[in-house]
Amino acid sequence: MRASNVACLLSLALNVPASYANPLPDPVLVDRATNFNNPVLWEDYPDLDVFRVGDVFYYSSSTFAFSPGAPVLKSYDLVNWTPVSHSVPTLNFGNKYNLNSATDRAYVKGIWASTLRHRSSNDMFYWIGCVESSKTYIWTAPNSGAKANGGEVSNWNWTAAATINKCYYDCGVLIDDDDTMYVAFGNSGIQVAQLSKDGLSEVKSQKVFTPSGNTYLEGSRMYKYNGNYYIFVTRPANAEFVLKSKSPWGPYEQKTLVDNISGPLPNAGVSHQGGIVDTKDGKWYYVAFMDSYPGGRIPVAAPITWSSDGWPSLVKDGNAWGKTYPMPVQTSKTVPPPVGTDDFTGSSLSHEWEWNHNPDNSKWKLAGGSGGLVLQTATITDDLFTARNTLTHRIIGPKSTGTFRIDVSQMKDGDRAGAALFRDIAGYIGVYKDGTSSKVVMVNNLNLDSNWSTKSKGTVAATGPTLAAGTTDIWLRVQADITPAFSGTSAQRTTTFWYSTDGSKYTQLGSALAMTNSYTFFTGYRYAAFNHATKALGGSVTVKSFTMQNI
Structure with missing residues (x-):
């Protein structure tokens, strides 16, 4: 759930009515939580993309035909989350998204796995998503204020900025050290596209990885760490692979991050498909989701470590995804609880x-x-x-x-x-x-x-x-x-x-x-x-x- 177990119990113990507008009354008490329990958010926020701007973590998710689409959540500790915006205020994908009749509607269509990032050079958020395996839509939030305010956004002014007549299927965007924007995407093979300087059109693209044995991949997330380029991909619905290269264009090596890992909840699916994010003090975490129907797909988090040759490993509880881990960040900042x-x-x-x-x-x-x-x-x-x-x-x-x-x-x-x-x-x-x-x-x-x-x-x-x-x-x-x-x-x-x-x-x-x-x-x-x-x-x-x- 969005609030940690400790925070939720604290709210009940104090008998303080929670609201969507106000945080817990004494955020200092929340600091006493040294551990968190998975899931970190017991709500349906699937196909997640997670990243950090200054002191603030952000999280984007799928919404299909629900509107507004592509919710943006924020957190100060990677455990307590609250929704703060939607990247797609109106689904501009066609008339059927207006629910015109029983034969002209869009259930299960719309926003699937998409990507969101903040670009420091122009203080702009970019949301990129392929809709109906056809076109890729780009929405931007310019002049957000996040760059000057430690990641805090003063203005979510989302604008329908561009449409690319090509499907960046299950895409992940990377903004490189030189401010070049790349997008990893695909399923039968993983491709990388380089975007224009304004991030609104394609310069070039090419296939960079073909999986062995006709393995179906999706959920691409692209990163750069210690000079290496990484594309995290999932084999639905039970494994996460890591591709690594010295160049965004490959060649890429492959290793397994998780494969049919048990835990942390019984009778749920295997934790997979998500992304990695670092804290300000250099710790890294993998945030994934579990198929947890009838409730949907809910996120879980676990630390990762890096080997000397640049490969990530999940910190496990034995052979399982841990139920409990140390809090990623100790902070007095908090967000409103979900109840x-x-x-x-x-x-x-x-x-x-x-x-x-x-x-x-x-x-x-x-x-x-x-x-x-x-x-x-x-x-x-x-x-x-x-x-x-x-x-x-x-x-x-x-x-x-x-x-x-x-x-x-x-x-x-x-x-x-x-x-x-x-x-x-x-x-x-x-x-x-x-x-x-x-x-x-x-x-x-x-x-x-x-x-x-x-x-x-x-x-x-x-x-x-x-x-x-x-x-x-x-x-x-x-x-x-x-x-x-x-x-x-x-x-x-x-x-x-x-x-x-x-x-x-x-x-x-x-x-x-x-x-x-x-x-x-x-x-x-x-x-x-x-x-x-x-x-x-x-x-x-x-x-x-x-x-x-x-x-």
Whole structure:
């Protein structure tokens, strides 16, 4: 999870309500943590790229069709992370990313493994990613302020800077000592491209490595260390290889960093695919992810050492990836923990949130004042997977609740609103407004097929109370167990749905929903708030708060 175990326990012991805007009240106490436990972040942040600018570590991840895309997280110690931006504020990859209809949408497409780096010479962040194995998109954040402020960014002004008519598949960018920018990419063979001086077009590219035995590789990350060039690549989904050369153009030698390494969590996949990063005092760490469905792919970290001839080795616990290691950095700086309450105050959404596709920005707003998020109906549909402006939030593991307080007084006839467990096999608890009557329902059996077309729009599995006339607020809770069940077990993880009319006493509605442990949708389950019409637009709900807590 984003906060270390010690930090989370400290927050609970002090009985201090966490928020997305405020750090823990006494960061000095966090310094007492001398060790950290894996995973470092029990949320779905896959295909990671990690690097350091001054005192700040940054982390970029995949988001597929969720928008905004390519979240940027920051940390001061490589253990506690918080999202601070998105490199792709709007998915500019084609009209289907606007979720136009059931046959014109982009689930599982979009942002896969991409790369992010800060360029000191112009104080600019570059995000580079191939979309749909077709074009490569480049977004930049100029004049960030990171160079002058020890890595702290004063301005994330992301701009769609360029498109290259070539796929840099699963790419990793390196900014060399002479400021030349290189990109490593590919799968059946690894290639390197040299970019122009402004980093927005290609100068040349060539294949630099062909794996033996038709081994499929992906997830390239490129580095320079002690005069050598390195490309880290993964053999999905169980190994990480290191390629080393004296030149960015090769020839490259290959050695294995990890291969089918066990740990640190049972019933999860093998730790692989990620990147390396150094601390200011010269220590190095490898950050990878584990397939941990139904929760998704979650990151783990471990130290690495370097041999005299320039090869990295993972520091293991016996033959396994360690559950516990020493803290990479001791610092009084901290970041907000992932649990707590979001009241939707301020002028923008927290970067914890992503819409199911690009939103219709005319159909939502922050209420201002004491807070709240107004969701107007944006789509007339009976299919949640086709409804625009469904707002999603990653689930924290291993077990947690996500509780939405929603004002439903402005719903119109035919509107459907509520709190969902969102993935390709989904369910929700919500309010159906039919005529002048509003009733609480639990719906299951929302399914996409293997082509990500809607297979089932859902079934009302249980009906709760009809809300009294004049009811404004209802609390809707999703309680999820995303303990890994991806490998070595046939266990079925489940989610339950609850409601309250006073915010105090909760009643479960319906039976538990079985989650899928399949990886093919790639993203893990998410909490979500939705509001769509089945008859006519014009209704709205106000999400007054969202609270996520471990249980």
